[in-house]
Amino acid sequence: MKLSDVRDLLDTALDILGDSAGRVELADGRRRVRIGRVSASGAPSADAVSGPEGMRAPPEGITIRAPAIGVISLRDNRTDRPLVELGQTVTQGQTLAFISSMEITTKVTAPAAGVVEEVLVDDGDGVEFNAPLLKIIPSV
Amino acid sequence: MFNKILIANRGEIALRVIRACQELGVSTVAVHSTADADTVPVSVADESVCIGPPQVTKSYLNMHAILTAAKLTGAEAIHPGYGFLAENETFARLVRNSGLVFIGPSADHIARMGQKAEARKTMKEAGLPILPGSADMVKDGDEAKRIAADIGYPVLLKAAYGGGGRGMRVVAKEEDLGPAFAQAAAEAMNAFGDGSLYLEKFIERPHHIEIQILADQRGGVVHLGERECSIQRRHQKLIEESPSPFLARDRALQICETVRQAIARIGYEGAGTVELIVDENRRFYFMEMNTRLQVEHPITEEITGIDIVKEQIRIASGQPLRFRQDDVTFRGHSIECRALAEDATLDFRPCTGTIQNLHFGLGPGIRVETHIYSGYQIPATYDSLLAKFISWGLTRAESISRMRRAIRETVIEGLPTTLPWHSQVLVEPDFVRGTYTTHYVAEHRRLQDPAPATGAGSGS
Numbered sequence: 001m002k003l004s005d006v007r008d009l010l011d012t013a014l015d016i017l018g019d020s021a022g023r024v025e026l027a028d029g030r031r032r033v034r035i036g037r038v039s040a041s042g043a044p045s046a047d048a049v050s051g052p053e054g055m056r057a058p059p060e061g062i063t064i065r066a067p068a069i070g071v072i073s074l075r076d077n078r079t080d081r082p083l084v085e086l087g088q089t090v091t092q093g094q095t096l097a098f099i100s101s102m103e104i105t106t107k108v109t110a111p112a113a114g115v116v117e118e119v120l121v122d123d124g125d126g127v128e129f130n131a132p133l134l135k136i137i138p139s140v
Numbered sequence: 141m142f143n144k145i146l147i148a149n150r151g152e153i154a155l156r157v158i159r160a161c162q163e164l165g166v167s168t169v170a171v172h173s174t175a176d177a178d179t180v181p182v183s184v185a186d187e188s189v190c191i192g193p194p195q196v197t198k199s200y201l202n203m204h205a206i207l208t209a210a211k212l213t214g215a216e217a218i219h220p221g222y223g224f225l226a227e228n229e230t231f232a233r234l235v236r237n238s239g240l241v242f243i244g245p246s247a248d249h250i251a252r253m254g255q256k257a258e259a260r261k262t263m264k265e266a267g268l269p270i271l272p273g274s275a276d277m278v279k280d281g282d283e284a285k286r287i288a289a290d291i292g293y294p295v296l297l298k299a300a301y302g303g304g305g306r307g308m309r310v311v312a313k314e315e316d317l318g319p320a321f322a323q324a325a326a327e328a329m330n331a332f333g334d335g336s337l338y339l340e341k342f343i344e345r346p347h348h349i350e351i352q353i354l355a356d357q358r359g360g361v362v363h364l365g366e367r368e369c370s371i372q373r374r375h376q377k378l379i380e381e382s383p384s385p386f387l388a389r390d391r392a393l394q395i396c397e398t399v400r401q402a403i404a405r406i407g408y409e410g411a412g413t414v415e416l417i418v419d420e421n422r423r424f425y426f427m428e429m430n431t432r433l434q435v436e437h438p439i440t441e442e443i444t445g446i447d448i449v450k451e452q453i454r455i456a457s458g459q460p461l462r463f464r465q466d467d468v469t470f471r472g473h474s475i476e477c478r479a480l481a482e483d484a485t486l487d488f489r490p491c492t493g494t495i496q497n498l499h500f501g502l503g504p505g506i507r508v509e510t511h512i513y514s515g516y517q518i519p520a521t522y523d524s525l526l527a528k529f530i531s532w533g534l535t536r537a538e539s540i541s542r543m544r545r546a547i548r549e550t551v552i553e554g555l556p557t558t559l560p561w562h563s564q565v566l567v568e569p570d571f572v573r574g575t576y577t578t579h580y581v582a583e584h585r586r587l588q589d590p591a592p593a594t595g596a597g598s599g600s
Contacts, residue, residue, distance in 0.1 A: 008492075008520055011175070015193045069191050069205045069212070101208035102238075126212035128190040129205065130174055 061117050061135040064108060066127045070101030072108075074123040088116050089139070096134055099127065114138040141457050142166050142216045142241070147181070148206050149221030152511045152525060153433070154181035157219045160449035169213045171206055173199035175519050180511045187213055194521045200224045203231050207238055217241035217456060219449075223523070226432040227254060243456040245410045245431045253429040260426060263414075266402035268426040271417065273340025281318040284339050288317060291341050297321060299328035300336035307331060310342050345577045347386050347418040348372065350430075351399040352440045354411055354451050360461040361404040363396040364440045364448070365470055371565070373488060373581040378558065379565060380436040381475045382443055385536060385574025387422060395424050400465065411437075411452045435478070435528070438509060442474035442532040473539040474532045477547065477562045481524040484561035485590045492520045493555030501549025505532045505542040518555060526557060536574065540566055561587055 018024050066072070074097050076083055084096050090110045097108040114136035121133050146169040147157045154170060158181055161168045170185035175194035182188045189209040192199030199205065201224055210218060218235050220226040220243070232247040244250070253259045260270045272291040277300055278284045288295045288311070297320060299307025307328030309320040321337065329335035352364040368384035369377045383392060399414045413430040437448045446468070455461070482488045498514040510527035512518075518526070529546055533539035544566045547559050564587045565571050570580070 011194055015195060015198075069189065069208050071212070102204040102211075104204060128209075129192045129199075130190055 061137050062111060062114070063132045064096065064111065064134045064136065066099060066129055066131045066133055067108060068099050068101055068104075068106045069129045070099040070104075070106070070127065072121050072123065072125050072127050072133065073098040073100065074119070074121070084116050084119075084134075086116055086119060090114060090116060090136065108133060110136060112136070112138040141459075142453070144169060144186075144213065144215045145217045145219055145243070145453070146171060146206070146210045146213065146215035147185070147219050147221065148200070149219075149224055149226075150176050150179065150181065150200060150511075150522065152509050152528065153221040153223075153435075155184065155511050156509055157221060157449055158185050160447060160453060161219075163447075164450055164453060166453070169209065169215050171200075171209050173521075175521060179516075180513065189213060194519065196224065196521070203228075203234055207234060207240075210235075210240055211238070215240070217243055217453075219243040219453070220432065222433050222435060227430070229254065241456050243410070243452055245408055245412065249406070249408055250431045253431050256428060259428055262406060263402060263426045263429070266405040268399065268402045268414075269424065271340050271343075271425040271427075274338055276338075277336040278321075278339050281321040284321050284337075285314060285317050287339055288314065294342040294344065296340050296342040297324045298338045298340065299324065299332060299334075300338055301328070301332040301334045307335075307337065343417055343419045345420045345579070346370075347384070348377075348415065348427075348578050349384050349387070349395075349418045349424070350413045350415045350434070351396050352411070352413055352434075352437070352448070353400065353403050353408070354446075354448070354455070354461060355403060355408045356455045356461045357409050357458060358460050359404065359407075360464075361400055361408070362461060362463065362465045362468055363400040364444050364446060364468060366392050366396060367434075367436055367439060369436065370576055370578045371571075371580050372578065377436065377478065378480075378581070379475065379477055379562065379571075380439055381473065381536070381539075382439045383470065383473065386418070391422055397465075410455055411448055435525070436476050438507060438528065438530045439474035439476045442507070442530060443470050443472055444468055445471070472532055472534045473536040474530060475536075475539050475543050476531075477529045477543060477566075478525060478558070479527040479529060479552065479562070480558045481518050481526050481555055482558050483556040484558050484588045485556075487588070488558070490520075490524045491555045492518045494518070495552065496554035497551055498553070499549070499551040500527070501546035503542075503546065503549075505539070506530070506546045507532070508546075512552075526552065529562075540572065 014024055074083055084090055092110055092113045094110045095107055096110055099106045116134060117137050118135040121127060144167045145161050147154045148171060158168045168185040170181045170188040171191045172182050172188060173192055173194050174190060191205040191209055192202050218240055225231040227250055229247040229251040232242045232250055235242040252262055264270050274287050294310055294312045297309040307324050309324045311317045311320045325335035325337055348369045350367050350369055355361040365382055366384050367380050367382045368386060369380045371379040411433055413434050415427045416424045417427050418424045441448055481491050483491055494517045495512050495514055500508045507530040508527055512526050529543060531539045531543035533542050547563050570576050
């Protein structure tokens with residue numbers, strides 16, 4: 001197997017299994033691998049962790065990325081109240097935003113429980129696919 | 141003229157369209173998948189929008205994402221390039237229903253030409269000859285004999301739901317037709333679950349020749365001559381040239397004019413290409429029509445001096461053609477070689493890799509259309525086209541010698557390409573004489589043998 005094949009496999013894994021932040025975590029009893037795509041700034045959006053459990057670095061922010069291109073809504077469309085606010089604790093699967101494109105609305109949900117550290121977009125912004133939207137610090 | 145155009149494609153053709161827009165003073169939006177973020181079209185366009193992950197169904201074929209990108213950026217028109225959504229009637233309709241302009245023909249023309257039977261019926265009514273054969277499926281050996289007696293031998297039996305040569309038989313004389321029919325029907329039944337067969341005239345030494353058309357919204361239609369595209373394998377063209385070395389000028393112009401009139405009758409708009417099969421006696425038959433820009437459009441541009449992409453954009457913006465048929469002149473000879481990321485010695489197997497060292501042989505009469513650069517990683521997800529070499533010369537001989545020289549100078553390292561194969565073709569006597577048919581690649585398999593190690597690309 002060539003390096004380019006490994007790269008293609010990783011890409012496929014990310015496309016099929018990746019969460020809304022574009023990350024995949026694979027783990028068994030002895031090792032754990034996290035993969036993610038390099039963000040526009042050139043820094044990896046997720047670090048690769050391997051080795052036995054218990055050697056983890058302190059929790060770091062998860063960047064939640066746009067699962068589709070469209071206009072982002074950070075408000076609940078019934079109450080018009082913000083879906084989440086800075087510093088708020090969210091549960092895994094909680095709705096953080098909606099992206100609408102041509103009558104199709106895609107929900108953006110929290111991949112893990114945590115605290116909203118940063119909101120990187122404004123309500124009503126147009127966002128491209130994979131654009132960073134929010135950062136959360138996962139609860140340990 | 142439009143203020144802003146979105147290009148719904150990638151690679152060399154996205155770059156080609158962006159360049160045309162820039163020359164027209166139109167701003168551009170490149171859309172791309174995550175895999176194509178670091179590509180040349182994305183960096184030279186005025187704006188770029190990521191529309192999805194690498195898989196084409198979620199990015200370059202994702203109509204909603206593309207339309208959303210157009211809305212978000214305020215683009216007024218969409219150029220589809222070739223491939224992807226270029227001949228998708230649903231997309232053409234969606235674009236127009238969203239209040240945008242689709243740079244191409246109407247959705248109805250795309251739909252009609254997209255179905256083989258419907259296209260042939262339409263063009264037959266418009267005055268083009270179609271390959272003689274059974275209009276419908278043939279019931280049995282006796283009916284086949286009646287039709288064959290009518291159109292003359294040899295004939296070809298073809299599975300209605302087939303492909304890949306199965307359920308196919310060439311029959312040279314009547315006494316062989318009965319048994320061949322039974323065999324082909326059984327084979328088709330086995331392979332496709334349906335033994336239905338068609339019968340048509342078999343062309344032994346066919347040429348694939350196509351006619352470039354431009355038609356405006358006010359009934360103005362011109363042809364830009366023909367392209368000889370017989371050098372292909374698995375229906376992918378490898379070398380194209382214009383004019384065709386097979387047709388005398390008066391015959392070529394006669395065919396082009398017939399096609400031009402037929403296109404005028406169907407009320408077509410935009411650029412389009414009519415593909416013909418031409419037999420040994422230079423009789424031609426309509427095969428299909430491509431309702432879009434072709435990969436090989438540059439060779440026509442070289443000999444006519446007309447920028448087909450800019451004309452497409454002008455036509456879509458409602459402008460009339462600025463020239464009539466009599467204003468179109470042809471000068472010299474042009475050849476295109478498609479450098480593909482494929483290994484000819486392994487039956488043109490597609491390859492991936494990273495371009496490590498890159499130098500294009502340019503100089504007089506050479507144009508290279510490409511999006512690759514040193515360090516560019518060829519994704520396995522997309523097609524294998526690396527670069528198009530287009531040569532122009534006053535004569536065919538000069539065009540060939542310039543192409544040879546350009547390829548000899550060229551260095552593309554990091555993965556196999558088809559250029560060593562191209563260099564061998566450019567010195568092969570049948571090609572040099574211009575006597576070749578669609579059987580060329582199969583009849584010159586030895587050109588696919590591994591070449592002795594020499595300079596990059598040369599292979600001689």
